[in-house]
Amino acid sequence: xxxxxxxxxxxxxxxxxxxxxxxxxxxxxxxxxxxxxxxxxxxxxxxxxxxxxxxxxxxxxxxxxxxxxxxxxxxxxxxxxxxxxxxxxxxxxxxxxxxxxxxxxxxxxxxxxxxxxxxxxxxxxxxxxxxxxxxxxxxxxxxxxxxxxxx
Numbered sequence: 001x002x003x004x005x006x007x008x009x010x011x012x013x014x015x016x017x018x019x020x021x022x023x024x025x026x027x028x029x030x031x032x033x034x035x036x037x038x039x040x041x042x043x044x045x046x047x048x049x050x051x052x053x054x055x056x057x058x059x060x061x062x063x064x065x066x067x068x069x070x071x072x073x074x075x076x077x078x079x080x081x082x083x084x085x086x087x088x089x090x091x092x093x094x095x096x097x098x099x100x101x102x103x104x105x106x107x108x109x110x111x112x113x114x115x116x117x118x119x120x121x122x123x124x125x126x127x128x129x130x131x132x133x134x135x136x137x138x139x140x141x142x143x144x145x146x147x148x149x150x151x
Contacts (some may be wrong), residue, residue: 004142004149013145014111019102021148023059026114028144030091033108033118033137036125042071043059045139063099070096083128090121115141130143 004010017026019026027050034043048054048062070092073085097113107113122137 003146005139006142010115010138010142011109011112013149014109014115015064017111019110020052022102023098024052024093024110025145025148027112028100028148029111029114029118029141030094032140032144033053033091033094033121036121037073037088039069039073039088039092039101042092042095043077045069045095045099049095059099063096066092066095066099083124087121087124087128090117090124093117094121 004035005014014025024045027046030042031045031050032044037043039078045062045066048058053059054062070089073089073092094114094117099116100110100113102110104115118141126140
């Protein structure tokens with residue numbers, strides 16, 4: 001398979017993945033932005049999401065934990081919209097997406113939802129740092145997915 005270079009190819013490739021592969025690639029997207037979160041629960045949750053041998057109970061428990069972390073991080077953002085906290089919130093949302101079953105995902109693709117939340121996390125941190133010249137998260141995701149599909 002060739003390299004993915006745009007969102008159209010990216011979204012189609014994600015759509016073609018089965019549910020397990022959706023979760024595994026979504027976990028990789030979250031891992032890439034994990035340093036933007038200070039919530040240790042998310043790191044543990046992502047390990048479960050990235051485990052191809054995780055049981056249904058482990059996945060369900062991890063999803064509950066990720067949802068709790070999302071709620072907690074949303075509360076920390078405050079009315080002022082602290083961008084650093086907002087980044088952590090979006091990382092948590094990406095983790096929730098990674099663990100959400102396909103049939104419960106509004107976009108039909110948990111990996112797509114995780115990708116979009118990861119991009120929002122990166123953008124929030126760039127705003128916080130007043131530096132929009134850093135990593136293009138979309139391009140990083142194209143590479144992550146291309147490498148996954150080519151392996």
